[in-house]
Amino acid sequence: MNVDDLRAWSSAKDEPRWLLERRIRALELAGTLELPKVEKIKLEKWDIYESGDYKAENAWSGLEDAPEVVRGLVASPVKGGLIVQFNSDVVYTKLSESLAAQGVILTDLHTAAKEHEALVQRYLFQAVKPEEHSLSAAHSALWSGGVFLYVPDGVEVEAPIQAIFLNDTSGVRFAPHILIVAGSNSKIIFVDNCVSSGDDVKVLHNGVVEVFAGAGSKVQVASVHQLAAATTDFTQRRAVVLADGGVEWIIGEMNNGNTASDTKTLLQGNGAVSDTKVIAIGTGNQKSSYTTQARHFGRSSVSQMITRAVMLEEATAIINGITKIEKGATHCDGQQTERVLMLSPKARGDANPILLIDEDDVTAGHAASVGQVNAEQIYYLMSRGISRREAEYLVIFGFLAPVISEIPLEGVRGRLQDLVESKLGRS
Structure with a gap:
C-alpha cells in the first residue's frame, strides 16, 4: 500500500x-x-x-x-x-x-x-x-x-x-x-x-x-x-x-x-508484579521462537516467567527468557524457567535463560532444560498395558500440567487441554 x-x-x-x-x-x-x-x-x-x-x-x-x-x-x-x-x-x-x-x-x-x-x-x-x-x-x-x-x-x-x-x-x-x-x-x-x-x-x-x-x-x-x-x-x-x-x-x-x-x-512502579505462563506444542516442520521478558524499574517489583514447550516430528523451538533489573530497582525478585521436551530424534529445542542485573540488592534466578522424552517412563506405562501413543500423551500432559494447572481461568484451562489433545492427535 x-x-x-x-x-x-x-x-x-x-x-x-x-x-x-x-x-x-x-x-x-x-x-x-x-x-x-x-x-x-x-x-x-x-x-x-x-x-x-x-x-x-x-x-x-x-x-x-x-x-x-x-x-x-x-x-x-x-x-x-x-x-x-x-x-x-x-x-x-x-x-x-x-x-x-x-x-x-x-x-x-x-x-x-x-x-x-x-x-x-x-x-x-x-x-x-x-x-x-x-x-x-x-x-x-x-x-x-x-x-x-x-x-x-x-x-x-x-x-x-x-x-x-x-x-x-x-x-x-x-x-x-x-x-x-x-x-x-x-x-x-x-x-x-x-x-x-x-x-x-x-x-x-x-x-x-x-x-x-x-x-x-x-x-x-x-x-x-x-x-x-x-x-x-x-x-x-x-x-x-x-x-x-x-x-x-x-x-x-x-x-x-x-x-x-x-x-x-x-x-x-514500586511493588509492580508480573507473572507469565506460556505453553507451546510444535508439530510437522514448524519453526517457533517464544520470548518472554521482564524489565524491572520499580523497587520491590517481582516477576516470574514459566515456559514449557513440546516439540514433535521435525519441529523446532527457540525459548528465550530475559530478566533485566535496572540500576536503582532494589529489593526486586526476578525468576524464570524454560523447559523443552522433544519427542522425535529430528525435533529440536533450545532454551536460553538470560539475567541482566544492574543492581546488587536483588534476588534473581533461572532454570532451563532441554531433553528427549524419558524412555523409562514410556516403558513403565507400556508394561502396564498402555499403548505407546497413550503413554506418550500421558508423559507430555504430565510435562505441561504444572503450568496448565496454575491457570486460574477455568475456560482457558479447559480450552488449552482440548488443544493439547488435538495437537497430539487424540481428538
Missing part, C-alpha cells in the same frame, strides 16, 4: 487526522527499518513480507450469523463482553449494560480513535513503538479492526471480556491491535482466541497487544493462538505496570505454522 492508498482507506474509515499522520510516518519507516532480530531464527526466510489486502466484512446482527468455530469459543450467555474480528474488520461487539454503566468501554479501535480520542491518542503505540523494526512499523501503518478496552479507576470487572480473531481467507490483511487501559485499583480479565478457519489459509498475522496497568490494578490477559500451517504468526505483547499493579499473561501457542512471539512486561 502506498501513501495515497493509505490516505484513501483512512478517509473511508473516517479516522482523525492525528491517526492518519501516525500511519503515514510508520509506513515511511517500514521501508527503512530492518527486520526484528529473533534469536537463532532466519526470519527473512519466512512469509513475512506481504501484509495482505484489506477485506471489508459486514457486521453481524447476532452470533447466529457466526461460523461454528466462533460459536464454539463463546461462553453462553455472554456475561462480561465479547468482540469478534473477522479477517480485517470487527463484525460484532457486545458489552453488558452494567459494565457500560460503570464507564467500561469495549469497542473496535477505529471507533475508539474517534469517540475516545484523548484516551487512544495518549496510549496507542506507547508500549510497542513503530520505530522498533520493520514489522512494528508495518503494523502501525496498516493495523485494522482491533480492540479498545478501558476500565475506569476503581472498577472491578469479574466476568471475562472475550475477543475472537478469525481468519478464513488467504492474502487478506490480518493485523489486529489490542489496546487495554486499566485505571488505578481496577480489575479486568481479558481472553483472546486467534484462529484460522481452514488448514490451508495463508496470511501474515502481524498482531500487537498493549496493556497499561494503573497503580494497584490487577490485569489478567489470556491469549490462545491456533492458526493454520500456512499462516505465519508474528505477535508482540507488551505491558506497562505502575506501582503495586499486576499483570498476568497466560499464553497458549498452539499454531501449526511458523511462530514468533515476544511477551514483555515493563515493571515501572
Whole structure:
C-alpha cells in the first residue's frame, strides 16, 4: 500500500487526522527499518513480507450469523463482553449494560480513535513503538479492526471480556491491535482466541497487544493462538505496570505454522508484579521462537516467567527468557524457567535463560532444560498395558500440567487441554 492508498482507506474509515499522520510516518519507516532480530531464527526466510489486502466484512446482527468455530469459543450467555474480528474488520461487539454503566468501554479501535480520542491518542503505540523494526512499523501503518478496552479507576470487572480473531481467507490483511487501559485499583480479565478457519489459509498475522496497568490494578490477559500451517504468526505483547499493579499473561501457542512471539512486561512502579505462563506444542516442520521478558524499574517489583514447550516430528523451538533489573530497582525478585521436551530424534529445542542485573540488592534466578522424552517412563506405562501413543500423551500432559494447572481461568484451562489433545492427535 502506498501513501495515497493509505490516505484513501483512512478517509473511508473516517479516522482523525492525528491517526492518519501516525500511519503515514510508520509506513515511511517500514521501508527503512530492518527486520526484528529473533534469536537463532532466519526470519527473512519466512512469509513475512506481504501484509495482505484489506477485506471489508459486514457486521453481524447476532452470533447466529457466526461460523461454528466462533460459536464454539463463546461462553453462553455472554456475561462480561465479547468482540469478534473477522479477517480485517470487527463484525460484532457486545458489552453488558452494567459494565457500560460503570464507564467500561469495549469497542473496535477505529471507533475508539474517534469517540475516545484523548484516551487512544495518549496510549496507542506507547508500549510497542513503530520505530522498533520493520514489522512494528508495518503494523502501525496498516493495523485494522482491533480492540479498545478501558476500565475506569476503581472498577472491578469479574466476568471475562472475550475477543475472537478469525481468519478464513488467504492474502487478506490480518493485523489486529489490542489496546487495554486499566485505571488505578481496577480489575479486568481479558481472553483472546486467534484462529484460522481452514488448514490451508495463508496470511501474515502481524498482531500487537498493549496493556497499561494503573497503580494497584490487577490485569489478567489470556491469549490462545491456533492458526493454520500456512499462516505465519508474528505477535508482540507488551505491558506497562505502575506501582503495586499486576499483570498476568497466560499464553497458549498452539499454531501449526511458523511462530514468533515476544511477551514483555515493563515493571515501572514500586511493588509492580508480573507473572507469565506460556505453553507451546510444535508439530510437522514448524519453526517457533517464544520470548518472554521482564524489565524491572520499580523497587520491590517481582516477576516470574514459566515456559514449557513440546516439540514433535521435525519441529523446532527457540525459548528465550530475559530478566533485566535496572540500576536503582532494589529489593526486586526476578525468576524464570524454560523447559523443552522433544519427542522425535529430528525435533529440536533450545532454551536460553538470560539475567541482566544492574543492581546488587536483588534476588534473581533461572532454570532451563532441554531433553528427549524419558524412555523409562514410556516403558513403565507400556508394561502396564498402555499403548505407546497413550503413554506418550500421558508423559507430555504430565510435562505441561504444572503450568496448565496454575491457570486460574477455568475456560482457558479447559480450552488449552482440548488443544493439547488435538495437537497430539487424540481428538
